[in-house]
Amino acid sequence: MAVNKKALTDREKELAKAFEETKEMLRKCEHQVGMVMDLNKCIGCQLCSMACKTLWTSKEGREYMWWNKVNTMPGKGSPKDWEKMGGGYKVKFGGKVMEPVRGKHPTRKEFGDMWDYNYNDVFQNEAGKVHLQARNQVDGSEPDWAMNWDEDQGAGKYPNSFYFYLPRICNHCAYPACLDACPRNAIYKRDEDGVVLIDQDRCKGYRFCLEACPYKVIYFNFVTEKSMKCIFCYPRLDEKVANACARQCTARVRWVGYVDKPDSIIYKLTKVWKVALPLHSEFGTNPNVFYVPPLAPHRLTPDGKIDTSKPRIPRGYLRYLFGPEVDSALATMEKELAKVRNGGRSELMDILKAKDWHGMFGEFTKDPALMERKPPKGAKFTRPMP
Amino acid sequence: MEKIECKKVSISTRQLLDCDNGVWRGGKHVIETAATPLANQPSPYIKGTYDENKIGAVKKIAIKSVHNGKDIAVFLEWESPTPNLKIKDINIFPDGVALLFPFKNIDKTPINEMGTQDYPTNAWYWRPDFDEKPKNQVSHGLATSLYTEKSSLVSNSKWKDGKWRVVMARPLKASRPGERTVDLAPGKSIGIGIGVWEGANGERGGVKAFSKEWRALVLEA
Ligand code: SF4
Numbered sequence: 309m310a311v312n313k314k315a316l317t318d319r320e321k322e323l324a325k326a327f328e329e330t331k332e333m334l335r336k337c338e339h340q341v342g343m344v345m346d347l348n349k350c351i352g353c354q355l356c357s358m359a360c361k362t363l364w365t366s367k368e369g370r371e372y373m374w375w376n377k378v379n380t381m382p383g384k385g386s387p388k389d390w391e392k393m394g395g396g397y398k399v400k401f402g403g404k405v406m407e408p409v410r411g412k413h414p415t416r417k418e419f420g421d422m423w424d425y426n427y428n429d430v431f432q433n434e435a436g437k438v439h440l441q442a443r444n445q446v447d448g449s450e451p452d453w454a455m456n457w458d459e460d461q462g463a464g465k466y467p468n469s470f471y472f473y474l475p476r477i478c479n480h481c482a483y484p485a486c487l488d489a490c491p492r493n494a495i496y497k498r499d500e501d502g503v504v505l506i507d508q509d510r511c512k513g514y515r516f517c518l519e520a521c522p523y524k525v526i527y528f529n530f531v532t533e534k535s536m537k538c539i540f541c542y543p544r545l546d547e548k549v550a551n552a553c554a555r556q557c558t559a560r561v562r563w564v565g566y567v568d569k570p571d572s573i574i575y576k577l578t579k580v581w582k583v584a585l586p587l588h589s590e591f592g593t594n595p596n597v598f599y600v601p602p603l604a605p606h607r608l609t610p611d612g613k614i615d616t617s618k619p620r621i622p623r624g625y626l627r628y629l630f631g632p633e634v635d636s637a638l639a640t641m642e643k644e645l646a647k648v649r650n651g652g653r654s655e656l657m658d659i660l661k662a663k664d665w666h667g668m669f670g671e672f673t674k675d676p677a678l679m680e681r682k683p684p685k686g687a688k689f690t691r692p693m694p
Numbered sequence: 695m696e697k698i699e700c701k702k703v704s705i706s707t708r709q710l711l712d713c714d715n716g717v718w719r720g721g722k723h724v725i726e727t728a729a730t731p732l733a734n735q736p737s738p739y740i741k742g743t744y745d746e747n748k749i750g751a752v753k754k755i756a757i758k759s760v761h762n763g764k765d766i767a768v769f770l771e772w773e774s775p776t777p778n779l780k781i782k783d784i785n786i787f788p789d790g791v792a793l794l795f796p797f798k799n800i801d802k803t804p805i806n807e808m809g810t811q812d813y814p815t816n817a818w819y820w821r822p823d824f825d826e827k828p829k830n831q832v833s834h835g836l837a838t839s840l841y842t843e844k845s846s847l848v849s850n851s852k853w854k855d856g857k858w859r860v861v862m863a864r865p866l867k868a869s870r871p872g873e874r875t876v877d878l879a880p881g882k883s884i885g886i887g888i889g890v891w892e893g894a895n896g897e898r899g900g901v902k903a904f905s906k907e908w909r910a911l912v913l914e915a
C-alpha cells in the first residue's frame with residue numbers, strides 16, 4: 309500500500325509486512341452493523357444530537373463534541389468546510405490500490421468551540437451598560453462558527469430555494485482511514501459488529517486519525533488528551549438496544565441493522581432497492597452509514613405553477629454528495645411513489661414510511677429502560693504487539 | 695561505540711536541576727539527529743503521505759550528564775525557534791525530548807524500533823506541558839510504548855533565545871512496583887539514545903528526529 313521511495317532493508321520489509329498484517333486484523337470483522345438515514349424525512353430538530361450529547365458527551369472534555377450532528381446542506385457543515393480537508397484514499401485499479409490521502413486537522417473553532425458568557429459583567433453593571441456576549445473558550449474571540457451555524461441557509465433563489473438536513477455520525481467504515489493512520493494500533497473494528505472504536509487506553513492523542521478521517525468526525529479531548537468519536541452506542545447494541553440517536557429521532561429517519569444480513573432493512577435499502585447511498589464514496593473508506601437522497605418538492609414558475617422541467621435540488625449537487633448512483637436511486641423512489649399515488653402498493657414505500665417503529669431497529673428493539681447496564685465489553689481480541 | 699561520560703560531582707540534585715547551574719556550561723556532547731524513517735512508521739497513512747525529508751526539524755542536540763552518587767541528571771539543549779508549550783488547539787503540538795535506554799543486551803535492542811518484544815526499552819519523556827514531571831515509559835517495539843503508572847523523574851526547563859534547555863533528574867535506582875525502569879549504578883555503563891520533537895513541524899509520536907545509534911552513557915565510579 310505504501311509508496312516506497314527508496315529501497316528497504318530486509319528488516320524494514322519484514323516490519324512493513326508485520327504492520328500491514330496488524331492493520332488487516334484490526335480492520336476485520338465478522339458482521340457489520342450500519343445505519344440508513346432518510347433525508348426526505350429529517351426535519352433538523354437535532355433531537356438525535358441532544359440524545360447523543362446527553363448520553364455520551366456532556367462532561368470530561370467532551371462538552372464541545374457532537375458525535376452526532378445535523379448540518380444544513382448545501383452548507384459548510386462542521387467542522388467548517390470539512391469536505392475540503394482531505395484524508396481518506398485515492399482508490400485505484402478498481403480498489404486494488406488504496407493510496408492514503410494527506411488530510412488536514414480541523415481546529416476547535418472550525419468545529420465550534422464551547423462558549424463562555426459574561427454573566428458576571430452583565431449582572432454587576434448598570435442595566436443596559438454591558439450586553440450579554442458569548443466568547444470562545446480557546447481564545448476569548450467572538451464565536452463565528454458552530455455545529456449548524458449556517459442553519460437553513462441553503463442555496464437557490466426564491467421561490468426555488470432549497471436546503472435539506474444531513475445528520476452525520478462516524479461511518480464505521482469498512483476501510484477506516486482513521487485505523488490505518490493510528491501508529492499505536494489504538495483503533496480497531498469490533499469483531500462482532502464492525503463498530504470502529506478508539507481504545508482510550510492505547511490512544512496517546514497524536515491525532516493522525518483526525519487528519520486521515522475524510523469525514524472529520526473525530527474530536528480531540530483537551531482534558532484527557534485523547535481522540536474520541538461516535539461509538540455507535542456499542543454498549544447499547546451489546547444489550548440489543550438501538551442507538552440513542554435512532555430511537556430518539558422525531559421523524560423516523562434512522563434504521564439500524566446488519567449491513568450483511570439479507571433479512572435486514574439496511575440490506576434491503578442498500579443492496580436490494582439500492583436507494584440508500586454512502587456519502588462521498590469517492591473518499592474510499594466504504595462507509596456503513598447510508599442516506600436515502602432527498603427528492604424535494606417541485607420547482608415553481610414565476611407565476612406560481614409547478615415546474616417539472618428540472619429538479620429543485622440540482623442533480624449535480626446530489627451526485628457530488630452521493631455519487632452517480634443517486635440518479636437511479638431517485639428514479640426508483642419516484643417510480644415507487646407513483647405506484648402508491650395510483651392506488652398501488654410498494655414494499656419500498658412501506659419501508660420508508662416506517663409505520664412500525666420497532667421494525668426500524670432490526671434485532672435491536674429492547675427498551676433502554678430495561679437495560680442491565682453491564683459494564684461495556686472491551687475488545688474481544690488483544691491487539692498484537694510486534 | 696561513542697561514549698558519553700557521566701561524571702561524579704558533589705552538587706545537590708536541587709542545584710543540578712537548575713538549567714543555569716555552572717555545571718552545565720561546556721563539555722557537552724553534540725549528537726546528530728535524523729528523521730525516523732518512514733519504513734519504521736507503523737501507519738500506512740504516515741508511510742504513504744508524509745515526506746521523510748520534512749520530518750525531523752531538529753538536526754542536533756547537546757547532551758551532558760552527571761551524577762552525585764544518589765541521583766543522575768541529564769542536561770539537553772537544542773534549537774527550537776518558537777516554543778510550543780501545550781496543546782492549545784487540535785492542530786498544535788508541543789515540543790518534546792526523550793532519552794531511550796535498553797533494558798537488556800544493547801546489541802539485540804534495535805534503537806529505531808524502540809526495542810522488541812524480548813528486548814524492551816525504557817524512555818524518559820519530557821514535554822513542556824508535563825509540569826516538570828517527565829513520564830517513564832516502556833516499549834516493546836514500535837506502536838507498543840506505554841507510560842508506567844509511576845515516574846520518579848523530575849525536570850526543569852527553560853526556553854530562551856531560540857533554544858530549549860532541559861534537565862531531567864532521577865534516583866540512579868528507581869525501579870519499583872508501578873515503575874518499570876532502568877536502574878543505573880556508578881561505575882557501570884548503559885546504552886542511550888535521544889528522540890526530539892519539534893511541535894511547530896507537527897512532530898509527535900514516530901514523526902520526530904532521533905539519534906540513529908546507541909551511545910554509551912558511562913557513569914563514573
Ligand atoms: S468515518 Fe472517519 S472516524 Fe469513522 S470509521 Fe470512517 S474514517 Fe474512521
Ligand code: SF4
Nearest residue numbers: 350351353354356557
Ligand atoms: S432527530 Fe431525526 S429528524 Fe431530528 S435532526 Fe435528528 S435525524 Fe433529523
